[in-house]
Amino acid sequence: MFEELRSKITSEEFDYQALLDGLREYDRPRDKITDLLRQSAIIRIKKGIYVFGERYRRRPFSREVLANMIYGPSYISLDYALHYYGMIPERVEAVTSVTCSRGRRFSTPVGLFIYRGISMNAYQIGIDQVVLERGRTFLIAVPEKALSDKIHDDRGTRVRTHTEMRAYLLDNLRIDPERLEKLNTDMLSLIADRYRSRKIRLISDLLRKLAGRKE
Numbered sequence: 679m680f681e682e683l684r685s686k687i688t689s690e691e692f693d694y695q696a697l698l699d700g701l702r703e704y705d706r707p708r709d710k711i712t713d714l715l716r717q718s719a720i721i722r723i724k725k726g727i728y729v730f731g732e733r734y735r736r737r738p739f740s741r742e743v744l745a746n747m748i749y750g751p752s753y754i755s756l757d758y759a760l761h762y763y764g765m766i767p768e769r770v771e772a773v774t775s776v777t778c779s780r781g782r783r784f785s786t787p788v789g790l791f792i793y794r795g796i797s798m799n800a801y802q803i804g805i806d807q808v809v810l811e812r813g814r815t816f817l818i819a820v821p822e823k824a825l826s827d828k829i830h831d832d833r834g835t836r837v838r839t840h841t842e843m844r845a846y847l848l849d850n851l852r853i854d855p856e857r858l859e860k861l862n863t864d865m866l867s868l869i870a871d872r873y874r875s876r877k878i879r880l881i882s883d884l885l886r887k888l889a890g891r892k893e
Contacts, residue, residue: 680719680734689814690739691747694726723786724748741788742808742816745773748784749793752777753805753817756794756831759824765857776801776819776827794831800872804865822865825853826878837877840884847881861885 686700697720701707714720718731727747729739745754756774760766772790778801784791804823809815819827828851829835835850837843847853866882869875 680714683714684730684734684736688812689743690735690737691727691729691743691814693728693747697728721787723788724784729788737811739788740810740814740816741773741791742818743810743814744786744788745775745791746816748786748791749775749777749779749782751779751801752793753819755819755824755827756792757828759819759821760828760851760853762818763821763824763857765821765825765853767852767854794827796827796830796873800830800869803872804869820865821857822861823869825861825881826866826869826873826875829877829881830873830875837880840880840887843877843880843884859885859888863889 683700687696689696697711698707701710704710711720715722719734720728721731722728723744727744729735729744742754746752752775754762754773755776757766757768757770758772758774761768761770772792775791775793776796777793778798779793779795781795782793784793804820804826805817806820807815807817818824835846837846847858848855861881863882863885866878866885870879870882
């Protein structure tokens with residue numbers, strides 16, 4: 679039975695409907711799901727979201743894919759995305775995301791997933807899609823948006839000048855200076871407009887200023 683289920687569900691991450699479809703030939707599929715959970719053949723991440731157990735896994739599951747599935751609409755951003763792009767040195771354990779719904783936290787068998795809420799206007803820009811093997815995908819902020827989301831989320835920090843912003847980025851956030859200089863200033867300006875954020879626009883202006891000194 680299990681090999682037949684695995685042939686129907688090719689992804690390591692799947693939802694309740696995919697599970698029901700895989701068990702549709704059985705008279706009592708919900709009882710089968712209970713048995714699979716009891717045997718640790720599948721693991722419930724949250725209600726309606728599952729991965730295969732370690733014994734039956736064909737490849738590692740993706741926490742990034744799961745982050746999009748657990749709560750949406752959402753995309754990966756903030757600290758997790760900054761580390762994903764190599765912009766900050768610290769390893770980030772929780773998968774951090776941004777949503778246009780209210781913020782939430784989910785503690786699951788495979789780790790903590792955190793979601794921060796932003797306006798729809800700010801949400802709709804700076805999102806990239808990463809394609810994994812077998813067509814699996816997840817949404818993640820582009821580097822400029824990940825940094826902007828982080829600055830917006832860190833509302834307790836007051837930064838007014840280029841000097842203060844540079845110190846905040848390099849000393850507080852520990853952003854890699856080489857990667858910082860590669861950010862797209864036009865994209866930052868667009869994101870600043872969506873957020874109506876003086877601090878984000880200050881980053882764009884700072885990077886333009888630094889680029890001008892090198893010319």
